Amino acid sequence: MARRIRGAVEQVIEGKPDVVKLALAVMLAEGHLLIEDVPGVGKTMLAKTLARSVDCSVRRIQFTPDLLPSDITGVSVYDQQRQEFEFKPGAVFANIVVGDEINRASPKTQSALLECMEERQVTVDGVTYHLDTPFMVIATQNPVEMEGTYPLPEAQRDRFMARVSMGYPSPQAELAMLDGHSAASPLDRLEPVADAGLVSDLIDLVRTVYVSPEVKRYAIDLVTATRRSPDLRLGASPRATLHLIRAARAIAALDERDYVLPDDVQELAVPVLAHRLLPTADAHLERRTAEQIVADLVRRVPIPSTAEGPPGWPGDRY
CATH class of the missing domain: 1.10.8.80 (Magnesium chelatase subunit I, C-Terminal domain)
Incomplete structure (x- = not known):
């Protein structure tokens, strides 16, 4: 099954077998992945492809300076009809959370992920909500462009199991990309080859x-x-x-x-x-x-x- 997931991802990510292998290993080790590289080399594409290859809940967060912590974790809203507070889950309540350009959010918003990534739970207004299994954060960031970015603090970086750089493709892989991506994105044709239950079984096997x-x-x-x-x-x-x-x-x-x-x-x-x-x-x-x-x-x-x-x-x- 792991081989099928890896093969599905490599249909979209051309010429990067080592990067795909590491990304899949992080998923099966119940870790989180930080993808760091210059613009245009496929950071977000790798994150979205890995997420789509598994038929489970996926949420994407575009990190911006005005993003609030409650946008990530959720917020309690008062229901006037029932006269009680109701919790509205945030974007982190998914099996795979794709965080695009994570270093563009403020440190306060970045810190909203600390509890989620380590303890796989969210605490809002004193109430703890557990996240589903499997749970993985795949975040991307650009190390070159520093305008409007906030460096990840040490505590945040320490929660990512691994950091990977995509690197530029070889001429042969770039030529294959021109043939395969020019008309339409192969991501649109990618079908899931596993689901959350199968991934959980693989995680248990890895242990x-x-x-x-x-x-x-x-x-x-x-x-x-x-x-x-x-x-x-x-x-x-x-x-x-x-x-x-x-x-x-x-x-x-x-x-x-x-x-x-x-x-x-x-x-x-x-x-x-x-x-x-x-x-x-x-x-x-x-x-x-x-x-x-x-x-x-x-x-x-x-x-x-x-x-x-x-x-x-x-x-x-x-």
């Missing part, structure tokens, strides 16, 4: 993927290295470690394995950790990005030479 103590220790060593790096003034949080393991489980499942390898952790280190980190002023002067710092740490942190597999796994050598 059963085995992670050996050695691989867990390796993930912790990587995260600890970010906290001790002289190039970073803010390292990764314990939530980052949890997200790294969850995403590694999903990647292993997509590769049709029931156990996680150190390779999975290495593959995910940059997209899961880099957006949470704050480089020092000296690192900025040396033009070293958080992605480069994480890649250096991946090369330096020792890889476990042995790893226990699940019961029945033939051998314990990595």
Whole structure:
């Protein structure tokens, strides 16, 4: 089923199999995805395609400076006939929430997503409303155009499991895009290949993927290295470690394995950790990005030479 979802998304998103794989892994790991890149490379198209490939409730929020928190979470309205307050759900009450240009909203409005993303619930006027499962926020932002934008605070970025950049397509993929997108958008022809129930079953299956103590220790060593790096003034949080393991489980499942390898952790280190980190002023002067710092740490942190597999796994050598 995961292969069918991935194939449906790749019908629309040309030449980006690694990006599609990561986006699907985040969904199956019960995480949230931040898509960050320059305009016109398909950020919103990826978010809408992933949402449409699954037959579940989808809401889109166009973040603007005048957007209010109640537009996202909902508001209690007084019903004069019944003489009581009635809750009107906001746009966040959906299985998949597509937040376009999230950094254009004010910090107050951005903070309305904090409780939703972490606890999967909304509290309005002292009453808590639980969100349906599965629940995923796919947000896009433009890192280049800073006019009228508000940078995401650290607490907000930490709630996104992974950040992905689309990048420019290859000439061959761009040529295929001209042939496939010029007459009509292939998104209009995309049919759902799964529903919310099937996605929930896949999420439950991902939770059963085995992670050996050695691989867990390796993930912790990587995260600890970010906290001790002289190039970073803010390292990764314990939530980052949890997200790294969850995403590694999903990647292993997509590769049709029931156990996680150190390779999975290495593959995910940059997209899961880099957006949470704050480089020092000296690192900025040396033009070293958080992605480069994480890649250096991946090369330096020792890889476990042995790893226990699940019961029945033939051998314990990595």
